[in-house]
Amino acid sequence: MQNVAPPASQLSAPVFQAKREQDGRVFDAPADLPLLVSAEHAGWVPLSSCRNGTCRTCICRLESGSVIYRIAWPGLSAEEKKEGWILPCVAYPQSDVVLHLLG
Template sequence: MSATFTVRLQRPGADPVQFEAPTGLPVLLAAERAGLAMESSCRNGTCRSCICLMEAGSVAYHIAWPGLSLDEKREGWILPCVAYPTADLALALPL
């Protein structure tokens, strides 16, 4: 049985929204299942169109190296198309 986490998503100029994300589903797919549209294109961690800032929480990647630099990862940037939640998340979409 997989755990389910709460994701709080802050969009520029809008009220934050919340949705549930199970550990076995990338954050982007969990958002879509909840009826929320997020920018995306490749869905494999290379195009970076879905990039978000993780303000709280943690994620895991099931690919060797998502399309983020080490500095971006340290700053909290994630790629929701390939990021799997491992805790409740607070995410912010860039301007």
């Protein structure tokens, strides 16, 4: 499930767990950080470029869990969103997540 987030001032910051499907690696994913930043803080550097949801370099599949976006239109089509594709540079976790990362 993917939605648009409320303003940052209204967000609390629980910490969820993000798991890489490919190798089972788990890292902390605070609700107030994009998944890409959380992955980098954990020492893993996924492919990325623009960091604003337009270039799609970081695209990956959300296998389970939910995310929200603080921007109204990340660079994904409605069909891609329905299929589970997310842009971790602008996706904020709302639960524990399992990601199939491409980079």
